[in-house]
Amino acid sequence: MQFTSKIMTGLAALAASTSLTLATPALADKASNTLNVAFAAEPEPLDTYKIAGRQGLILARHIYDGLLYKNLDTGEIVPALAESWEFTGPLTMEFTLREGVKFHNGADFTADDVVATLNTVIAPEYGTRYSISVDWIESVEKLDDYKVRINMAKPFAGAIEMLADALPIYPHAFFTENGSAGMAATPIGTGPYKLVAQEPGIRYEMERFEDHYAGSPKSGATIDKIVVRTIPEMNTQFAELMSGSLDWIWRIPPDQADRLEGRVQIVSAPIMRIGYVGFAPEAMAGDTPIANKLVRQALIHATNRGAIVDAFAGGASKVLNTPCNPAQFGCAQDVTSYEYDPEKAKALLAEAGYPDGFEMEMVFSAMPRPTAEAVAADLAKVGVKLVLNEQQYSAGIGKWRAKELPAFFSNWGSYGIGDTAFILSNFFGGGADDLVQDEKLAAWLTEADTASDRDVRAENYEMAVKRIADEAYWMPMYNFNVNYGLSNDLDFTPHPDEFARWWASSWK
Amino acid sequence: MLSFLSKRLLVALLVCVTVSALSFGLMFLSGDPAIAIAGSGGRAEDAEAIRVAYGFDRPLVIQYLDWIGSALTGDLGQSIYFNVPVTEIIGNRVGVTLTLGFISFLVALVIAVPLGIAAALRPNGWIDRIALVIAVSGQAIPSFWLGLMAIVVFGVWYGMVPISGAETWQGYILPVVVLSYYAIPELMRITRSGMIDVLATDYVRAAKAKGLPMHLVISRHALRNAVLPLVSLAAVQLGQLLSGSIVIESVFALNGLGRLAWESLLRSDLPVVQAIILILSLLYVVLTTLADILNAVLDPRLRGAS
Numbered sequence: 001m002q003f004t005s006k007i008m009t010g011l012a013a014l015a016a017s018t019s020l021t022l023a024t025p026a027l028a029d030k031a032s033n034t035l036n037v038a039f040a041a042e043p044e045p046l047d048t049y050k051i052a053g054r055q056g057l058i059l060a061r062h063i064y065d066g067l068l069y070k071n072l073d074t075g076e077i078v079p080a081l082a083e084s085w086e087f088t089g090p091l092t093m094e095f096t097l098r099e100g101v102k103f104h105n106g107a108d109f110t111a112d113d114v115v116a117t118l119n120t121v122i123a124p125e126y127g128t129r130y131s132i133s134v135d136w137i138e139s140v141e142k143l144d145d146y147k148v149r150i151n152m153a154k155p156f157a158g159a160i161e162m163l164a165d166a167l168p169i170y171p172h173a174f175f176t177e178n179g180s181a182g183m184a185a186t187p188i189g190t191g192p193y194k195l196v197a198q199e200p201g202i203r204y205e206m207e208r209f210e211d212h213y214a215g216s217p218k219s220g221a222t223i224d225k226i227v228v229r230t231i232p233e234m235n236t237q238f239a240e241l242m243s244g245s246l247d248w249i250w251r252i253p254p255d256q257a258d259r260l261e262g263r264v265q266i267v268s269a270p271i272m273r274i275g276y277v278g279f280a281p282e283a284m285a286g287d288t289p290i291a292n293k294l295v296r297q298a299l300i301h302a303t304n305r306g307a308i309v310d311a312f313a314g315g316a317s318k319v320l321n322t323p324c325n326p327a328q329f330g331c332a333q334d335v336t337s338y339e340y341d342p343e344k345a346k347a348l349l350a351e352a353g354y355p356d357g358f359e360m361e362m363v364f365s366a367m368p369r370p371t372a373e374a375v376a377a378d379l380a381k382v383g384v385k386l387v388l389n390e391q392q393y394s395a396g397i398g399k400w401r402a403k404e405l406p407a408f409f410s411n412w413g414s415y416g417i418g419d420t421a422f423i424l425s426n427f428f429g430g431g432a433d434d435l436v437q438d439e440k441l442a443a444w445l446t447e448a449d450t451a452s453d454r455d456v457r458a459e460n461y462e463m464a465v466k467r468i469a470d471e472a473y474w475m476p477m478y479n480f481n482v483n484y485g486l487s488n489d490l491d492f493t494p495h496p497d498e499f500a501r502w503w504a505s506s507w508k
Numbered sequence: 509m510l511s512f513l514s515k516r517l518l519v520a521l522l523v524c525v526t527v528s529a530l531s532f533g534l535m536f537l538s539g540d541p542a543i544a545i546a547g548s549g550g551r552a553e554d555a556e557a558i559r560v561a562y563g564f565d566r567p568l569v570i571q572y573l574d575w576i577g578s579a580l581t582g583d584l585g586q587s588i589y590f591n592v593p594v595t596e597i598i599g600n601r602v603g604v605t606l607t608l609g610f611i612s613f614l615v616a617l618v619i620a621v622p623l624g625i626a627a628a629l630r631p632n633g634w635i636d637r638i639a640l641v642i643a644v645s646g647q648a649i650p651s652f653w654l655g656l657m658a659i660v661v662f663g664v665w666y667g668m669v670p671i672s673g674a675e676t677w678q679g680y681i682l683p684v685v686v687l688s689y690y691a692i693p694e695l696m697r698i699t700r701s702g703m704i705d706v707l708a709t710d711y712v713r714a715a716k717a718k719g720l721p722m723h724l725v726i727s728r729h730a731l732r733n734a735v736l737p738l739v740s741l742a743a744v745q746l747g748q749l750l751s752g753s754i755v756i757e758s759v760f761a762l763n764g765l766g767r768l769a770w771e772s773l774l775r776s777d778l779p780v781v782q783a784i785i786l787i788l789s790l791l792y793v794v795l796t797t798l799a800d801i802l803n804a805v806l807d808p809r810l811r812g813a814s
Binding site for chain 2: 041042044045047050052053124127129130131132180181184199200201202229230231232233235236239240242243245392393394395397398401426431432433
């Protein structure tokens, strides 16, 4: 398949470049001011609170708005549906709402919408996909038509991040009557685009919303219409992009991106997602070589991560030394690093009592097979035999949580959020995914996750990140990048949170 | 004839039950569905809530009986991914698959049968040679490759047909060509070999000897006998075309059942996967049973045999 892909890209490129005279050129979409987009995976039903995949979330963010918005270029939280906000107590926040905002169905946006939406989605029976996104809200009260108070159930440092476009506000009358299924069937928001037609999972058509409120962080959209289709086969997407019937595709494998370069616009951008090998000192009740710190350090020294990144990730990816993305708040970079040094690795293994190495299982999920094989090949050189096992993420993480795996090679996206809180707490905070169970770490992380003072948070995260590196609990691999394939006419800026902002795109 | 029919139907029913039970059990081998639904960002708590919400915490046997019980009343459950009834999703997608499958089947038959007969009339003649080339290449070329090449040449290069999607009828042209090309070889080869055998029999020689024109010899005597294995094979082929077009549907971005099954499998949408497996296995059973009955009608010898 890989080989054929290469032939295919080459042939298609050849065809595209030599056949201009033969084919009737497709109508440039710049002319009709329509952006044609393809995803390989089907978007989920458009109720943001139930969506896990990026495709559905991207569409949803064009249709709905949150109370706040994060400007990723400056790192600043800016007003959206809320004009201003303040902490009125350790567990209460008050928001002054913007007046004059209209929903796509003509309804006026008021405090009722905020109260009805949030109070509905925090109820466990609503089934919000990620409980972490809403379980910090105790209740929401209406103070007057344009003022609401959020009562927090617990201190949560990610609260503001969550309110920044991850928790959209629905029109209360429609939402109360029709529920989640109704929102998915007829999405109505205040966003810069309104959905005018959809075949769920297959095709979506959005039009610019002319009454989008002034002062919105998503204002200034210039493209009239956006058509999104699902085309599962990447090669078919390439063919459509080159023939002009698509303007925007993404997640192009690095080798394919190289081949498309020059024929279409290829943009590579780093994202929050990072690849890692997690070590589990707790696995098999601690009865594995991985429980030994020297062994863990040896394994990192033995892996030529630089070569792996260059060969298989490419683009904007870099080797990491931290269990978080350097672009995230709290991810201090001044930590112990383990350079590639097989001799040192052998010495460490001998010191740990494994001069002849050992054998251990490593499951890899949602990582390219060649990267896992490269790790195994490097470790084999110092005598450690990895038994590789590729599994679906659900099977892999299930085995991890059952403490049956000494090593797990996968990746984590932090929900696209620029804060280390999520990844560190998930894997080192003492929960089900934490197979380190380091009490010091858990205490620092609890402090960092709940403090409202940014300096206190940064300080505690730094201690945690340093300790994880010192103890070699993880072998961080690299930050992911995404390759976008764009029409030569399109001006599009990618963001590290993987949320495409088509409202900010335009034609050159 | 009646006992033949009832035996066939009983076997068919047993096959359906076995397939549905097997497919139900297999789905749980590929990992915990609750974790899969929670996604890679899901915490253990999220997975636990999902496990309870969808009843994955109950014993497998209970889950199966519950599912098969509602399936018998026509309720195939709710899609976990789309949050709408499974029957509604399948209803939306089955049209594309049926259209693609039946048209490809007809195209394949219309090409394969005459070509097979012509090849059999003059074995090793030039028609036979051409037919052989088609058969070998059709068997050897993977359909995804052929599909992509067709897209490059006719979609990108000449711009004669849409590259993907089925928004217009033109969108079906390439998928039908590729899919039927894949079905032609077997149908043609079995027609050819059946015809060669029959043409060598005494009754065909007798028919020729009594001065019957060749087209009547073929249609009245030879084909009727040669067609029996063809009917059985055609039923299986039709089943394959209807259920096995996953690759073609993916390459051409057609939103049929095959692709739905594949995508649902990836996102652990168990109710949809189970429903599709059930429907497709039912379809196979119906088709092969129909073929058996049709053969029994065509050939009295078969009626007593089984």
